[in-house]
Amino acid sequence: MTRFVTKAAVAALVALPALAPAAAAQTQAGQAVDEKTGPVSFANVASVRLGGDPQHGGALITETQRSPLTPGQSQLGTDRVAVPKNDGERNTFGPNYEIDLGKYGDSSASPYPAGIASRDHQVVAALQTTHVPTAVAETNYALRDNGRKKPKPVDNTMLVLEGARSSVDCSGPGKVTGTTTAARVWVRGEDDALKQVAMPASGTLSVTGLKMGSPTDVPQSDPGKTTSDLVVSRVSGFDQLIKQDGWRSGDVTAQAGWRVEITTHARDAKDTKLSDVQTTMVLGGVSCSIPKDFVALAGNGSGSGSTVQQPSVPTEVPAGYLGPQAAAPSDDLRLPLGFGLLGGGLLFGAVAIVLGRRRAARVVRSRGE
Secondary structure, X not given: OOEEOOOOOOOOOOOOOOOOHHHHHHOOOOOOOOOOOOOEEEEEEEEEEEOOOOOOOEEEEOOEEEOOOOOEEEEOOOOOOEEOOOHXXXXXXXXXXXXXXXXXXXXXXXXXXXXXXXXXXXXXXXXXXXXXXXXXXXXXXXXXXHHHOOOOXXXXXXXXXXXEEEEEEEEEOOEEEEEEEOOEEEEEOHXXXXXXXXXXXXXXXXXXXXXXXXXXXXXXXXXXXOEEEEEEEEOOOHHHOOOOOOOOOOOEEEEEEEEEEXXXXXXXXXXXXXXXXXXXXXXXXXXXXXXXOOOOOOOOOOOOOOOOOOOEOOOEEOOEEEOHHHHOOOOOOOOXXXXXXXXXXXXXOOOOOOOOOOOOOEEEEOOOO
């Protein structure tokens, strides 16, 4: 049986503009913005937090694009087609989950429902010629549980966000926007079939009792008895993004993206409850920030992040693994470029044993209050 419940999420970002000598100097044509306090945007295609306790879990964060200090853009390379990308990321993420990012070989290798074409992603952080920071992340997402061990990739797909797009624009202290949309959402829910479901315009989409395991194998668990609950929502606050220290906010900040939370209820062959495993993902996480006294330069160039005419500038925080320090406050120092994976090993502790009985899969959609 399917039932619907709604939870609205509202975020407001308002600040009064003020002029200052520093702002006047900053807006001189051709001058670079300040690296630590000036206008900036970030764009990330997909990142994952492992474990329910951010102080003891870890995170796998893919390459994060940062807007250049002068007008231009930084765009994610087309070689990133999945998470994990390599053995190092697989060792961190675990052997079971995979996030596909739009591109695939032929129809037999597609993790998407029939009719969804292979496509490159667009993940761009830009500084417009007006010094307005913008960012966009757009692609098709497919989340697979390869622990199901089905022969076709699509038979392991649990969630699809078709035509997912998140974008931000920080044109001024009173003019910041963040938008998160998707053309269609597919979930493998009732009767273990991958079906299109309605995503509320605001609020959350919840699915319980999915025949889905966790990113890593839980000792003594039985895949036939283990189920997961899924919650899909839109990023509504900067703290909901999964980010490295080099990803900073400002006096005025906008953010967007898709947030996916999975709670896996591990059970053994006798249907005895073992532990709950928490996994959180942010797909297409973007943000832009400006100082409270920011004044845009005159001219054209505000928009989606792809409107800048200057060539792409490879400005990114590299991919990496972060342990408990990922959740700790930082001084917002920019990470140096050229680093590979920051560490290895999965810090994934299981949490409290749960009580309750196994439920059949059902979709729960939230309605606005």
